[in-house]
Amino acid sequence: MNGSLLRxxxxxxxxxxxxxxxxxxxxxxxxxxVSVSNKILFLQFVPSVLKFITAISLTAAxxxxxxxxxxxxxxxxxSTICPLGILQDIVNWISNKFRRKKRxxxxxxxxxxxxxxxxxxxxxxxxxxGSALLLNFLDPYSIYGKIxxxxxxxxVAGSNNLAAFIFEKFKIYAVYPxxxxxxxxxxxxxxxxxxxxxxxxxxxxxxxYCNTICPVGTLLGYxxxxxxxxxxxxEEECLSCGICAKECKSSCIDTDNKxxxxxxxxxxxxxxxxxxxxxxTFSNSWDDLFKxxxxxxxxxxxSKRNFLTSASVYILSLSSLxxxxxKKIVVTKPSTKPVFRNVAVSPPGSFSVERFNAKCTACHLCxxxxxxxxxxxxxxxxxxxxxxxxxxxxxxxxxxFECKACxxxxxxGAILPSELEKKKLIQIGKAKFVKENCIVNTQKTDCGACxxxxxxxxxxxxxxxxxxxxxxxxxxxxxxxxxxEYACPTKPYKAIYVEGNKVHLxxxxxxxxxxxxxxxxxxxxxx
Amino acid sequence: xxxxxxxxxxLLTGASLSLPGVYGNYFAKSSSTLAENFDMVAVKxxxxxxxFDRGIEQLGGIKTFVKKNQKVLIKPNIGxxxxxERGGNTHPKLVKRIVEHCYQAGAxxxxxxxxxxxxxxxxxxxxxIEKAVKEAGGKIVSGDSEGYYQSVTINGxxxxxxxxxxxxxxxxxxxxxxxxxKSHSSTRLTVTMKNMMGAVWDRGYWHQNNLHQCIADxxxxxxxxxxxxxxxxxxxxxxxxxxxxxxDVAVMKSMIITTDMVxxxxxxxxxxxxxxxxxxxxxxADSMGAGKKDLSALNIKRLIL
Numbered sequence: 001m002n003g004s005l006l007r008x009x010x011x012x013x014x015x016x017x018x019x020x021x022x023x024x025x026x027x028x029x030x031x032x033x034v035s036v037s038n039k040i041l042f043l044q045f046v047p048s049v050l051k052f053i054t055a056i057s058l059t060a061a062x063x064x065x066x067x068x069x070x071x072x073x074x075x076x077x078x079s080t081i082c083p084l085g086i087l088q089d090i091v092n093w094i095s096n097k098f099r100r101k102k103r104x105x106x107x108x109x110x111x112x113x114x115x116x117x118x119x120x121x122x123x124x125x126x127x128x129x130g131s132a133l134l135l136n137f138l139d140p141y142s143i144y145g146k147i148x149x150x151x152x153x154x155x156v157a158g159s160n161n162l163a164a165f166i167f168e169k170f171k172i173y174a175v176y177p178x179x180x181x182x183x184x185x186x187x188x189x190x191x192x193x194x195x196x197x198x199x200x201x202x203x204x205x206x207x208x209y210c211n212t213i214c215p216v217g218t219l220l221g222y223x224x225x226x227x228x229x230x231x232x233x234x235e236e237e238c239l240s241c242g243i244c245a246k247e248c249k250s251s252c253i254d255t256d257n258k259x260x261x262x263x264x265x266x267x268x269x270x271x272x273x274x275x276x277x278x279x280x281t282f283s284n285s286w287d288d289l290f291k292x293x294x295x296x297x298x299x300x301x302x303s304k305r306n307f308l309t310s311a312s313v314y315i316l317s318l319s320s321l322x323x324x325x326x327k328k329i330v331v332t333k334p335s336t337k338p339v340f341r342n343v344a345v346s347p348p349g350s351f352s353v354e355r356f357n358a359k360c361t362a363c364h365l366c367x368x369x370x371x372x373x374x375x376x377x378x379x380x381x382x383x384x385x386x387x388x389x390x391x392x393x394x395x396x397x398x399x400x401f402e403c404k405a406c407x408x409x410x411x412x413g414a415i416l417p418s419e420l421e422k423k424k425l426i427q428i429g430k431a432k433f434v435k436e437n438c439i440v441n442t443q444k445t446d447c448g449a450c451x452x453x454x455x456x457x458x459x460x461x462x463x464x465x466x467x468x469x470x471x472x473x474x475x476x477x478x479x480x481x482x483x484x485e486y487a488c489p490t491k492p493y494k495a496i497y498v499e500g501n502k503v504h505l506x507x508x509x510x511x512x513x514x515x516x517x518x519x520x521x522x523x524x525x526x527x
Numbered sequence: 528x529x530x531x532x533x534x535x536x537x538l539l540t541g542a543s544l545s546l547p548g549v550y551g552n553y554f555a556k557s558s559s560t561l562a563e564n565f566d567m568v569a570v571k572x573x574x575x576x577x578x579f580d581r582g583i584e585q586l587g588g589i590k591t592f593v594k595k596n597q598k599v600l601i602k603p604n605i606g607x608x609x610x611x612e613r614g615g616n617t618h619p620k621l622v623k624r625i626v627e628h629c630y631q632a633g634a635x636x637x638x639x640x641x642x643x644x645x646x647x648x649x650x651x652x653x654x655x656i657e658k659a660v661k662e663a664g665g666k667i668v669s670g671d672s673e674g675y676y677q678s679v680t681i682n683g684x685x686x687x688x689x690x691x692x693x694x695x696x697x698x699x700x701x702x703x704x705x706x707x708x709k710s711h712s713s714t715r716l717t718v719t720m721k722n723m724m725g726a727v728w729d730r731g732y733w734h735q736n737n738l739h740q741c742i743a744d745x746x747x748x749x750x751x752x753x754x755x756x757x758x759x760x761x762x763x764x765x766x767x768x769x770x771x772x773x774x775d776v777a778v779m780k781s782m783i784i785t786t787d788m789v790x791x792x793x794x795x796x797x798x799x800x801x802x803x804x805x806x807x808x809x810x811x812a813d814s815m816g817a818g819k820k821d822l823s824a825l826n827i828k829r830l831i832l
Contacts, residue, residue, distance in 0.1 A: 030648070165674070171636070176669035371646040400646050402608045402653065445737040446807070448713025449730075453644060457766050461712050469712070487644075489731035516764050516777035521572040525829050526797045527822045 003272020006282060010269055014080040014089070021083045024409075025148035025368050026156040028178045034408040041365075043081050045216050046139040047411030050132075050359055054413030067223065074224035074231070078210055078217055078266040084140035085210055085266065087147075088202035092249055095203045104246030106205075108254045111261055112212045120218040130354065131385040132414070136362040140214050141411075143194055145363030146388065150191040150377065153368060154180055180373075182396030187377035187388055206249025211264040221263035230285050231265050231272075233258045238279030244271035253280070337436040339493060343500035344381040345392035345480060348399065348426040349407035349415040352503040353382065360414035362388040366406035372397035374482060375406060389414075392428065394482030394498055399428075401455035401481060424455075427505040429480030429498040431459055431473045437495035440470040450484035450496045456510050459484045459496065471496065476508040566825040567785035569794060573832040575760050576624035578782040582756075583628065585828045586784065592754050593701050595633035600699035601625055601665070602752075604707045604722050605641035605656050607769050608649040614761035614776040615769055617707045619655035621758050621782075625703060626663035637663075638695050641725045642670035644769075668695060676728040683815065684744035686736050691728040696750055704752035704788070708759040708779075708795045710767035713738060716806050717768055718795040719755045719788040720746045720817075739807035746788055746817035755791045757783040759798055789818025790825055797822070 020040045024032055032040075041047060042062040051060035069076045078085045099105060123134035136142055157178045164177040201208045210217040224230065235258050245253040248271055252264035260280075271280050343353065347366065350356035367375050367390050374397035375390040382389055390406075392399060401424060407417040418426065431450075439447040441464075450471050451459045458477035461469035471484075473496070484496045568585045570578040583589055593599055603617035611618055622639065629637045639660045643650040647669060651657040660667045669675070676691035696702060706722035713734070714721055723745050724730050733741035759781035766775045781798055785791045789812045793803040803809045803820050813820040 161674075164672075168675075173638070173666060173668040177672035177674055179672060371649055400608060400649060402649065403646075439735060443735075443737070445739070446713050447734045447738060448711075449734045451712040452768050455769060455771070457771050489734040491735070510771055513766070513772055513774040515774045519777050519779050521778075521780040522831055523571075524831075525569050525571065526800075527569075527794050527827070 003269050003275075003282065007269035007273060010079055010267070014086045017081050018083055018086040018090075021144070022148055022152065025145055025365060026153045027368060028153065028157050028160060030369070030371060030405075034405070037365075037369075037409050038411075041411045043077070044141045044411055045077055045082075045220075046135055046141055046361060047363065050135075050361070051411060051413035054359065055416065060413070066220070070220045070223045070227060072228045074227045074229070074262065074265060074267045075217070075220045076267060077220055078207075079268050082140050082210075082216070083144035083148075084198065084214075085207065087144060088198060088207060088209060089249070089268070091199050091202040092206050104243065106246055106248050106251050108245045108248075108256075109205075109251040111252075111264060115212055116218045116221075119213055120215045123215050127358070130358040132357065132359055132361050132389075132412075133385045133387065135215075136360070136388060138213065138215050139361050139363075140210070140216060142361035142363040143198070145365055146187075146191045146377075147195050147198075149364035149367050150188050151195055154183070182373060182376045182393050184376065184379070186379045190388060206251065207264075207266055208251075210266060211250055211252070217266075218263075221265075224265070224267075225262050227262070228284060228286050229282060230262050231260050231267060231269075231280065231282055232285060233260060234279050234281055237277045239277060241276065243274050243276065244280050247271050247274045337434050337493060339432075339434055339437075339497050341497060341499060343429070343502050344378065344386075345394070345429045345482070345498055345500035346382075346504075347375060347390065347392060347406045347415050348423050348428050348479075348504070349404070349410075349418050350504070351416070353386075353500065354502070356414055357382055357386040357389065359412055360386075360389045361412055362390070363411065364388075364390065365409050365411060366390055366415060369405045369409045370397075371403055371405060372400050374399050374486075392480075392482055392498070392500075394485040396486075398453070398483040398486040399479075399481040401483075425479065425507045425509065427479050427501060427507040429482075429500040430475050430478050431480065431484050431496055432499050433459075433471055433473050434493075434495050434497070435470075437490050437493045438470065439490055439495070440464055440468055444468065447489065449487040449489055453483035453487040455479075455481065455483065456507065458507075458510075477510050479507045563826065563828070565828045566787065567783065567790055567794060567822075568828045568830065569798075570782045570784070570830045571832065572780050574780075575618040575621035575758060575782070577832065578760075578780070579621055579624045579628075579756065579784075581830055581832060582782055582784045585830070588632070589625075589628040590632040592703070593629050593632040593634050596635045597633075597700035598698070599629045599634045599637045599701045599703065600695045601629075601637060601639045601703045601705055602696070602722065602726055603639065603641060603656060603705040603758075604709075604717075604725060605647075605650050605654045606644045606725065608645035608653045609770065610653055611655055612761060612773055612776065613770050614707065614709060614763035614767075616650070616654035616656065617705050617758045618760050619659035621756065621760070622656050622705060623659035623663045625705060625756065626660055626665040629701075629703075630664055634701075637665040638668050638699065639665055640668040640670040640693060640695060642693065642728065642730075643725070647671040670725065673728055679748065679750075681744055681748045683747045685740055685815075687733065687741040687744035690732075690745065690748070692748075692750070693726055693728075696726050701754075702750065702752045704755045706755070706757055707761075707763075708757055708799060709763040709770075710765055710775075710799070712767065714742065714806065714808060716792070716796055716799060716801065718757055718792040719752070720792055720808060720812060723748075739811055742808040743811035743815055743817060746812045747815060752788065753786065755783075755785055755788055757791050757795050759783065759795065762799065764799075787818040787825075789813050789820050790822065793820040793822055794827075 048062035066077045126134045161177045164175045242255045250264045252261040346353045346356040376393035378391040404423045407415045456477045462472045464470035480498045482498045488494045568582045570582040607615035609615040711717040762779045763770045796803040
């Protein structure tokens with residue numbers, strides 16, 4: 001097949017995927033419907049696998065399609081669907097613009113087999129033992145999500161706000177400012193470090209991340225060793241001139257030995273058009289496979305295995321240590337009655353903090369989808385193992401009663417979608433009233449902002465001194481949405497806050513409500 | 528455009544505040560057969576848009592308040608992400624009808640906004656008000672950005688001497704306040720004066736510093752509503768201001784139209800079934816001269832359709 005045509009198709013398809021995926025993460029106007037969002041992310045490998053494990057259904061079968069595609073054509077996922085991979089291609093393309101010598105900056109590199117295996121197995125072990133931390137740090141889709149939400153989205157919001165500012169001068173209000181709330185430094189910095197690493201690696205070495213670090217790349221790479229069609233060197237045509245190897249951003253073409261390391265090839269097709277002869281092709285390999293017989297894999301390397309085991313045990317014990325020192329979250333600054341939250345609040349549909357920590361890869365798609373911005377990337381609120389996973393930040397916002405956007409968009413199943421009426425009864429935490437800080441008590445004036453905002457009236461007002469009313473929490477009706485905490489105006493401390501439920505419960509429906517009597521609207525006015 | 532210009536515009540429009548009253552007299556007397564000059568119109572037993580049509584007619588039509596090429600701001604209550612039947616927000620049909628009236632009177636632009644409690648985009652949508660305003664050709668504006676709010680001083684205020692007010696309040700020629708009558712967990716009742724909390728940025732300050740006094744203080748602000756239309760169609764009798772279910776709502780099909788916020792709140796309280804004097808901010812506002820709570824001194828037109 002025509003290599004340069006394949007290359008053009010690859011570039012167009014990948015840019016389409018990248019722009020659609022990016023839009024989902026920077027969509028401050030919430031313009032993309034959930035159904036479309038789910039379709040765009042359907043093929044993302046790690047989220048799809050995780051969702052499939054959680055809720056076996058066809059809606060999460062995207063990864064099967066990727067596996068089939070890989071068996072047929074190799075790492076199509078890496079070249080055209082993976083947003084981080086495409087981002088690296090763009091960085092690489094830009095880096096070429098800065099080079100005097102336009103062509104050929106790469107060389108064949110040896111495979112870092114041990115590193116690849118370690119970085120493939122350890123995230124899986126982590127996951128099996130209940131932590132998504134390493135997937136959070138290594139899954140390319142989740143890394144890209146973090147980059148898009150924490151770095152690109154502020155740029156989009158800033159440009160939007162500049163436009164809104166200019167339009168406002170002309171009394172046009174259709175473009176409105178979007179205030180990014182609760183933006184905290186540490187998740188931003190961690191993401192920025194990820195971004196820098198990826199940029200530097202791809203600037204210098206092309207797809208080095210994909211070929212040595214990325215666990216998805218390793219898995220798909222080893223599967224593509226047996227794929228039907230692959231990039232292959234035609235030994236008769238090949239002149240061993242090395243031009244294709246210099247073009248190969250995966251550094252996987254060894255022209256001296258006339259071999260291609262398919263496990264690292266991301267089928268970008270850059271090599272084919274560069275070949276002066278027809279020495280490198282994208283062609284059927286199964287013919288050969290059936291011809292060659294008896295070529296067995298090498299004996300397993302014992303020392304490597306031992307290293308893998310000990311390394312994973314070491315890292316696991318480290319992380320369990322970190323879980324022990326889970327930090328208390330300061331709700332407010334120290335004052336008359338400082339308030340601490342012992343358990344961070346996980347989003348409705350995550351069932352329990354533990355389950356959430358085990359399933360969420362911190363792609364931050366929900367952070368963008370959440371209309372109130374109550375979902376914020378965490379630092380150590382969940383402990384080390386839950387780093388960067390979103391938590392309910394009631395200082396920034398509160399969970400909108402009528403909304404279930406996070407569960408609808410979550411691609412990994414860490415937050416499962418629920419019927420709205422069910423979601424309204426999921427108790428993610430319970431409100432705690434701190435009378436010592438309450439304005440009604442300290443200033444002897446009416447306030448009640450907490451009860452105003454309470455969607456279930458779990459926080460209701462009861463008689464207090466001097467004809468005043470003061471809040472009281474009825475645990476049974478409380479769903480832990482945090483509206484009371486958000487609205488509470490006491491400074492610098494809150495007089496009401498939500499303590500997370502480690503395991504989510506079901507709240508009671510408020511059935512005390514008496515129905516209003518019919519009003520005779522023809523009666524005279526009372527004045 | 529900067530803060531100073533907004534303030535200037537605010538001052539100018541503030542200075543022209545007395546005009547609607549004068550025109551009101553003029554139009555009420557000349558344009559209809561109704562010779563009386565009403566201080567308040569109370570309407571009952573009709574759909575929101577019909578009650579408004581019939582009610583405003585008694586005041587000489589919207590043209591008493593809105594002149595050609597004027598810029599109008601309508602401030603409904605869009606506080607919550609609930610549907611109209613829940614009584615949490617002003618009825619969309621009423622808002623729509625007022626926008627239409629304004630354009631018929633020759634208004635240049637009609638803006639609608641609220642500083643909501645729930646997420647503003649969801650509240651604008653669920654309330655039906657965004658759609659209603661757009662259908663009538665009005666412009667729906669965000670109240671969610673601090674950049675839209677300008678610092679002002681409130682003369683005569685005891686506590687709330689400064690506030691940040693949405694630029695449209697300061698910038699428009701005519702300001703129509705369209706609250707919904709509801710029970711309220713903190714202030715017992717919310718009507719016209721309490722609805723002004725959605726015109727300012729920092730509501731927390733009001734809660735922190737004697738809520739009732741702040742509500743009354745703000746009623747002294749020079750940029751007062753030129754007209755108040757109280758929607759009492761679906762009335763949240765309990766669990767306000769958000770409500771928990773439709774069980775909280777009584778269908779009262781009523782409306783109060785007046786230029787005096789204190790009088791409006793006083794009448795609305797009676798309609799609701801509580802004594803105006805039991806609501807602190809009504810008493811305070813009356814004593815500070817923001818308006819008259821004594822309904823017996825007013826010329827009220829009562830209409831039962």
